[in-house]
Amino acid sequence: MLGIRPPLIIASGPGGYGEYLNLINSKCLGAYTLKTVTYKPRSLTEAPRMAFGSFYLINHIGLENPGVDKFLESLRLGRYDGIFKRTKVILSLGGDDLKEYLKITEKVKPHVDRFVAVEYNFSCPNVTKGGFLLTAKADDWARLLGRIRELLPKTFLLAKLGIEGILIERAAGYVNEAGWEGVTLVNTVRGLHMNPDGRILLGGLSGPILKPISLRAVYEVRKRYQNLYIVAAGGVYSASDAREFIAVGANAISVGSALFKDPNVIEEIGKELGGVVK
Amino acid sequence: MENFCLTKDKVLRINSDTYLLIFEERLPFEPGQFVMIETPQLVRKPFMLGRWNEALAISVQMKGVGTRYIVQEARKLKAHGPLGKAFVPPEGRGVVVASPTCVTMANYLQKRCNCEVVIGSKTQVRFELPFRTVVGDHEFLRLLPTLQYDWCLVAGSDSMKRVVWETFKNKKEHLFFTLEEYMGCGVGACKSCSFLASSGLKYVCKDGPIFRGDELCWE
Structure with a gap:
């Protein structure tokens, strides 16, 4: 078990690097996942970077981040201390290829004890390298999972999975076999938004439209793997959404895009999950 | 920066599609700062903060579902702010x-x-x-x-x-x-x-x- 109370997590991405802590009641939050850090810095993608329809948001921010070296420098300088003081923190990592995932693991290894878990992003749909493309070559990816387990034998490891690249229950099977503690289900899905002016935005789809997909993913994985810790992500906008995910087998709930609509959603769901420790 | 509710006191029409919204609440802010206001849609919308006859006020161009909700439908609006950097003008006029x-x-x-x-x-x-x-x-x-x-x-x-x-x-x-x-x-x-x-x-x-x-x- 991850040992967070309530079992409610801010998802990597929308929550940035702790900015929302100024707007939410952190007593209602179990952990805060930082925006994914990649081995190399990721730079700006073209505007517009976000759009929305009635039931979805779409973004192509593309894992913009300063890269692991600058991130670790900031960590050493205490720039994230305010987050650690107020809640437990989950580190999210990514890379362009298998080698980068290993190299970033080696770089963060001396610091992982500060984090309650490390989540590996194997599913970002907003990249041309890495992300969900890695899981498509399942054997290589499975070996990577094993190597990361060896490098971080005592860390609570979460694999953030999507529904593209590989069947999600199969991907969860590889994670389970590699001895990882859990999975985060699911990441955004590739989508396309057409603006009224005809401009096209390709990006990751999130929002309420994702809920039936992520519910099914949690359901299928829980049916097969009773001991995997499952963080449910995708389309959680209310306490009743959270109840549905818990009912199909989630251990914890992750909230992302819903923060844009109302940051008070954390208090609503946090109170629902109450004194539960997971 | 904090979460709060804004209660509309008056709505005045400025031109064909833009409205001036005056709120009951008092909120300290600096020139150039803005507020994010809820809509029935999935994201909040940003509006520059201002004052009208000393009261807290914003102006809104009504052009879709979200701004129609803000101008015509809701009386109380969830919001967070003030956000952004204050504008400090240079010397002179x-x-x-x-x-x-x-x-x-x-x-x-x-x-x-x-x-x-x-x-x-x-x-x-x-x-x-x-x-x-x-x-x-x-x-x-x-x-x-x-x-x-x-x-x-x-x-x-x-x-x-x-x-x-x-x-x-x-x-x-x-x-x-x-x-x-x-x-x-x-x-x-x-x-x-x-x-x-x-x-x-x-x-x-x-x-x-x-x-x-x-x-x-x-x-």
Whole structure:
């Protein structure tokens, strides 16, 4: 078990690097996942970077981040201390290829004890390298999972999975076999938004439209793997959404895009999950 | 920065599609800061904060479901703010060139700084604004070169910004622009409003929303 109370997590991405802590009641939050850090810095993608329809948001921010070296420098300088003081923190990592995932693991290894878990992003749909493309070559990816387990034998490891690249229950099977503690289900899905002016935005789809997909993913994985810790992500906008995910087998709930609509959603769901420790 | 509710006290129509919303609450803020306001949609919308007869006020162009909800349907609105960096004008006498969507912000700046306000409206203004007001592109373009100032802040449409830039770009370090880049969170978390400025990567919500003209790419 991850040992967070309530079992409610801010998802990597929308929550940035702790900015929302100024707007939410952190007593209602179990952990805060930082925006994914990649081995190399990721730079700006073209505007517009976000759009929305009635039931979805779409973004192509593309894992913009300063890269692991600058991130670790900031960590050493205490720039994230305010987050650690107020809640437990989950580190999210990514890379362009298998080698980068290993190299970033080696770089963060001396610091992982500060984090309650490390989540590996194997599913970002907003990249041309890495992300969900890695899981498509399942054997290589499975070996990577094993190597990361060896490098971080005592860390609570979460694999953030999507529904593209590989069947999600199969991907969860590889994670389970590699001895990882859990999975985060699911990441955004590739989508396309057409603006009224005809401009096209390709990006990751999130929002309420994702809920039936992520519910099914949690359901299928829980049916097969009773001991995997499952963080449910995708389309959680209310306490009743959270109840549905818990009912199909989630251990914890992750909230992302819903923060844009109302940051008070954390208090609503946090109170629902109450004194539960997971 | 905090979560709060805004209660509408009065709604006044400025022109064909823009409204002035006056709120009951008092909120300390600095000129140039903005607030994110809820809509029935999936994201909150940013509005420049201002004052009208000392009361907290914003102006809203009604152009879709979200702004119709804010102007016509809701009485209480969930919001978070104040957000963004305060605008600190340079020395001297300035001019704020604004569209009706920024009229309350311009009004507050005039109270706080040494400046004149010029409002450029595409359509007829429904009540008398306490500023020099021009209606239509032709009048606006005729007025623009006559403006004398030490600094100028432009708060309006992209076309308004561009024409002011083209007119005064020889004084670019004295020109300032509000950017209405799409924002998801308003607090610097989501990175959806980032752009490449001449001095590097900037975020409209946390480094702005007001930027100096020579920071922006005009190509």
